[in-house]
Amino acid sequence: MEKKEQDSSSRRKFIRKVGLSLGSVAVAGSVAVAREAPENESGETVKLLSPDGTLVEVDRSSIKKARAQTKEQIKKSYKGIPDRKFVMVIDLAKCKNARKCVDACQEGHMLPKDHEWIKIQLLQDSELASKYWFPKPCYHCDSPLCVSVCPVGATYKREDGIVLVDNKRCIGCKFCMTACPYSARVFNWKDPEVDVPADHVYDPELNIPPVEGTVGKCVFCADKLRNNELPRCVKACPMGVIYFGDLNEDAVTNGVETLRFSSLMLDKHGYRHMEELGTMPTVYYLPPVDRMYPVEIGFEDLDESISDRYRTKDFTKSGKTKK
């Protein structure tokens, strides 16, 4: 691994790495130094490359301070937000495959273009039934198999119901990916090559940056929730398809209207996808009835690579498509 890092160290990458691990430390550290009384200094200094490329000297004691900050962040992310039980409701009658949720999610989590934490599937329950658009984030199950099978505790269920992945702990065995019946997880098959701001501190709640050889998935935008904001996909959706809320408060909102969760479930026959698997998702769906748009609208203005997706049934292993 060390060898690999040496080999592939383009200058940009090197700076990014240093900027990430040490540069952020330097910035955070200098703040710490400024605040701390000078007698705390060990007198021993360390040379660091700052984000703008100049070499600076920082006291060793301040470096420990900054590291601890990241650790605390991770520790906090394991606990969850107290007295909350988050829930999501997706109204399939409103979705028209506008894909704004996907874009907002990818941008917010610095995902490579081919990584989608929320996918929009085109489903059809039986041959004679109509097709419908089906946004699919991670279901943050209450009985999550992915958490059970993880050998190192890198993926975990929090008090507030959110399932997170700590990509500093993940060994990349992919057992969680085979255990998840909803294909909610994606793997970083190569270096994601994202440019992370130099002062960024890693936190599983935001999960930036993605790490090569580890698993990523929808985090319910736990970082936004901590600031009492709605997840990115909820805010981005122009149709108000996705509702988000708290089961304890019995309320969900799509940013426009706020509804009582329990009456929404009763009135509109809320259900969970593949309830029979017993994983108990915290994402509920409202059935695609009395729809606002025909399914075909979802194909308009789509990139070919995206619209081709919904014909994959016609793909064969040997050739490209079968007629």
Added chain:
Amino acid sequence: MNRTNREALLSDLTPEIAKTSRSWYIVFGILLLVFIVGIYGLVQQIDKGHIVTGMRDNVVWGVYIVNFIFFMGLSYAGALVSGTLHLFKTPWRAPVIRLAELITVISLAIGPFFIFFCVGRLERIPYILAFPRIQSPIVWDVIAILTDVFGAAIFLYVSFIEDFAILRDADNLQIAPWKKKMYRILSLGYQGTPKQKRILSFSRNVMAAMIIAIAIIVYSVLAWIFGVTLQPGWHSTIFGPYFVIAAVFSGVGLLIVLMAIFRKIYNLEKYITLKHFVNLGIVLFVIAAFFGYFTFSDYLTKWYGSVKMDKILIDKLFTEFKTYFIFANYIGILTPIIIIAIPRLRTINNITIASVIALLALWVNRYIIIVPTLETPFIPIQDTRHDWLFYSPTWVEWSLTAAGVAVFGMLFMIISKLAPIISISELEEAAEKNNT
């Protein structure tokens, strides 16, 4: 009588230890080359990431996991065969028992490496020991495999002690002084006193019994890694016993193949005879029948009253994977059964060929257990990328597979130069029993 018998045995079995032929070096060189290509593949994979393999988000486990299960299967079968033959004091076991024990330890040493190749962050493997979560079947597996490695190594070593003592005491043996010294240290001062004999025999019995129990546990745990998930085709109660039977099947097959190879190149025709091939062939026959029965009942119930996902999976197996399915589950099982069932066909060559087919078929059987299931997730794959839809292994995966086989061969070749591949003490004991 005793003395001359031992001398005869030594003169037959030790020439390979004393000197090394040119063809040995050539074969070893070729295997080393294959190994180096594999290392190059591994370097590529570490450098560029797992993108160089054929694995993608749906088929997250590929040939590496197939190889892992396959090698682990070989090892546990070796343990089961040698353990059972030892415990039941099977009279013809003497010439084959050490080969079986060696298979166990060597494949056990190789198997876990394929897990390492499959893991995204190799350097974090120690986390499994640092932050283990006992709920995870992978942790069960780590505990079970570590236990088995130690158990099998002890079992092998204990069975070697008498031979080391014999080699140490053989004065007219033309071998390098360092080998003599090695035998002296490894024989632990064994002199063959009644007390030492009793202790040794007791330890061997205990280890044989334990190795059988551990083998069953380990392979079941391995099966449960798949069985505990909800995936169609994996979520099956039969998987534990099914995998154990499959393991014995491949292990017996490999034992027969290695017997044929060593018999030829080390001139052991006098010791490994048709009788051994037929006897092990009958074991293979019985196991093949069980294996076929398990396979049939697993697929029959999935096909007959199939829920949606099982139907999709079975359709895939019967169309896209048709050739693999026929080879793995018809040819691979029926060939050994037919060849052993008809006495006229029971020649050494035929039995060896049947074993080779059984081995290859079992590998393919593992492949069509892993890959088609991952290609048919509950929520249909909707992706335009061809390699995201269909798995096909890349050269990196094949090169590491070949490297695994090469290392298996090299380790066998090295060990066959350090100690006799057939147990001298066992043969002596068998001869004594025949005389009385």
